[in-house]
Amino acid sequence: MWRLKAVRHKVHPQCGNLEEFQFKRREYEKALRKARKDQLLVSKRLLQEEGDHEGMEITAEVLSKKEVVQLFRGIQQSGEERVNALRDFRRALRHKETQHIFVKLENSMHLLVGLFSGSNAVWQLEAAHCLHELSHSDEPSIALACLPATPYLLTYLSGQSAKFTELCLYTLGNLTAESEAVRKQLLAQGIVPALASCIQSPHAAVVEAVGYTLSQLLQAKEAPEKIIPSVLESGVTSHLLRLLQSDSEFGIGAAIECAWCLHYIISSNANTNLLMVQGAVSKCTSLLVALGGAVASGTTTEGMDLVISPVLRCLGNLLANHGMESCREQMRDSRVLVALCAFIQGFLQQRPSVARESLWVINNLTADDPVFCSAVFYLNLVPVFMQLLPFSKGINIMVLRLLCNIAEKGPVYCQQLQQREIFSALHATLRMAEPEVVRLSLELLHIIVASIPQVADEFTEKGISALEAIQYNSDEEIRLRASYILDHYLHKHSQVNTPAV
């Protein structure tokens, strides 16, 4: 995970003004969320050399047009001057204005691509860096200006130099993220087979870069129709699955990218039969078990949630698409349930989204499978779930759903729940603010008292006041359910509160 290490300093508060920093962070996150809602969430990576982050701090100021032209002249010269000019240029191209000026100069891109595709290795490398800077721009016009370079970028993927290949890959990945027009050209030029072959590289950095580029392709809006089918045909998925290991020599960075690629494929409407045949469920399960062990023993590495999250999503959606019967053979390891609970406990405070996604997977595991439902009791996991009931934003809703899944299996299951103090949990959830929580609590209560009417008394003592109060709730769905329970299961106790006058 060289990337996380390399740039940590960048996001630490410079002057110790934590509040301001956090405020800016929050604004930044808000912008990302809005972009996601509009389906415009695009991120690019900027590859930095190890010695480079110092250079980042003392970036040259924006060049004037004259200075840019001057540099360009320098590039046009042959010899030593060219190399120096290219180096200066690379730094200068970090500025948007410089990028604009450059691409508008006559023959500028033509020259750059010429150097990139030429026979001088030094010039080629420098030109590649310049192209990389340009690819990182968020202006569509700049990305389009880079299109002449793409056939060469693709060609060089099968070259020998790992570092160079890596650079080309990130440049391609950035361009891919930019627009459908760019992707169309890349697809026509054969990016998918090129990536399928490149992913077999023995170099970790290259593999991670392939994963990144592929993830950009797969995340595109038009991916389900135009990209995913050819990706499935290319055979790259077996490599993606192969790389889903926690301690592989390719590092967690590669695993992260591959996991996200698989998530994008599986969460589209694509036919995932091929992935099933290739053992996707089994791979996901064993990775989750391994990561669960790490989380439970406190040996998490930074960014582990970045790989856990997409793998959870893959498993959840595979279960949803195929059902337990198809998945059962690949899911014989019951430790996956414990791993999911370890994630919930381990990440609840720092990354509640991981807890939420884990609960969703558990819902899909327990929905139609008495084996996993029984395992919940056998492994004594009910208290873990009950501890989550105070938490909103989807967490307690999902917990109630999976408890309903379990209770629905029959009276024996209800008995087990009731013995684990489910009623005292319901006393609280029946009074919570979210209507969905109250509604699901009533559903759960109903399943239990309908299955084992004898336990109704145990609920009535403390719980009946909640149901009575619900009679006056503004939500009709909730009122109907509460009154139904009162009428059919608790009516024997209607005399309890009648006072003696």
Next chain:
Amino acid sequence: MMLQSEFIRFLTEADADIQEFPVLPVKEITTKLNTATANHHDAKDNIRSPFTFTSQRFRLNKEDELFEDGDIQRHLYLQDAITSVTDDTEKPKVSEFRCHIAGCSQLFDTLEGYEHHYNTFHRNVCSYCKRSFPSGHLLDIHILEWHDSLFQILAEKQNMYQCLVEGCSVKFKTSIDRKDHLIKIHSYPPDFRFDKPKKSKSQDKTPHRRDVTMEVSGAVQPRPDDTGRMESMEVCPPEKAEPAMNEDSSGHVEQMKPRYSYKVPATICFGQGSVRGFRGMKKKK
């Protein structure tokens, strides 16, 4: 319960094949059974079960809301913006509690807070005039003195006004005598809130109430003369109950009354009780 250490042990052991676990016997429950095995009451009403839950697996699209936070983390990572500085926006949110009484709908941080509110404002409510009292004892006295027609008749002949203090069994001819007793003997303040004599003026409050809307969305408007101080614990009578309440299966009017005890809150409580609460406590979102 399975503690962290047990998790570790379990996860690092050799494969535990799930097929080896005992599977509890499954038996489907049919909730609609209730109308079939009905007593005469149900058969007449022919109520269908309103419950709709069925266990199901969920497929989630990549744009699903549930994935939002995880996606943001992914993109922060791509943009090299991951930070180890703890960020409070990511903490899990704790559920709040909400008063069920439509129109009240106040929010509380804790279950205790909610229960205190409920017991204080919604529990001991007179079903005749909808005023609420802090205890059953005071409610009983209120009902007796205000709504029992027999009371007035008896009061002419004997001492009927009982002391408000529980355990003090003295009775008085008039409410004024009782009030004196409370002040002299029990050191009560002269303006004790729960000792308002019954006046016809109290009926005049009703016109104000008609201005207050009873929307179930709970848009409570403060009364025109609300000073924010609590004049009395009485809660003014609400408008007629929500139509939905009347559409009970049996169609009987008395279904509007609390079904388990005449003290259980009837409907919405407006008035100083809730308005005061509105200012002091959390507003409904």
